[in-house]
Amino acid sequence: MKTYIPKNDEQNWVVVDAAGVPLGRLATLIASRIRGKHRPDFTPNLIQGDFVVVVNAKQVVLTGGKLDGKVYTRYTGYQGGLKTETARQALAKHPERVIEHAVFGMLPKGRQGRSMHGRLKVYAGETHPHSAQKPQKIEAR
Template sequence: MFINNNKTYIKKVSYQKNWYVINAKNQNLGRISSKIAYILKGKNDVTYLPYQESNTNIIIINSKYISVTGKKQKEKTYKKHSGKPGSLKINTFNDVQKKMPNKIIQHAVKGMLPKNSLGRKLLKKLKVYSDNKHPHNSQKPIHLTTN
């Protein structure tokens, strides 16, 4: 008779939160969004589990200076619909960048996160600001440079 004493050990998420600050000035939208999603999911941590929420918060500054390649500034569109007939609003990248530059990065990262309750929780940990200033100075964030 064989008795298996091997038990699966699942490490609990640590309670210490990691804060990252990423400067989006002159960065490519797709490349920086994929790095943000990678860190938000916790894939850069040794204790990564796909179903566990990581204790990582990300602050993006200078979102109004994000760039895209090719003809995307004129051709990329963002659609919004209220559900009523004839209420479809279509805006180009330039229009959204002038009015709501934070929505561009949030929209790109949201598409790269899981489409379930975990993805919604992770998106709440992303803070995007259009300028250099942010109210999270007391957390002692880690400044990341993306090249």
């Protein structure tokens, strides 16, 4: 008896509108689509997911007190170089990074997770340059 191994020849593109959707719900939807967990032949050791295009990233919603309570930190590499910004400041400056940070935290760590990072495209406005791929629109609740 042979073991069935699905082929990774199918690459779908989907568009998700982030306007008015809570960040956590949006990130779980995107991470599961990138991993391929929506497919009936999901295999954890293969990358079978879709390419996900997120539009209207600046209109994503953070519930509760997360807008001022959530803090993003990064280290510059210099002494005393720990920089922090709140979610409100991050959404005003670069809303794409807020969604990317949430999604990348839900992807696997390691070689496979790093290769999945290229499947996420996030844009602050409504337009995106991926119309040639004919992406399907999916609803985020």
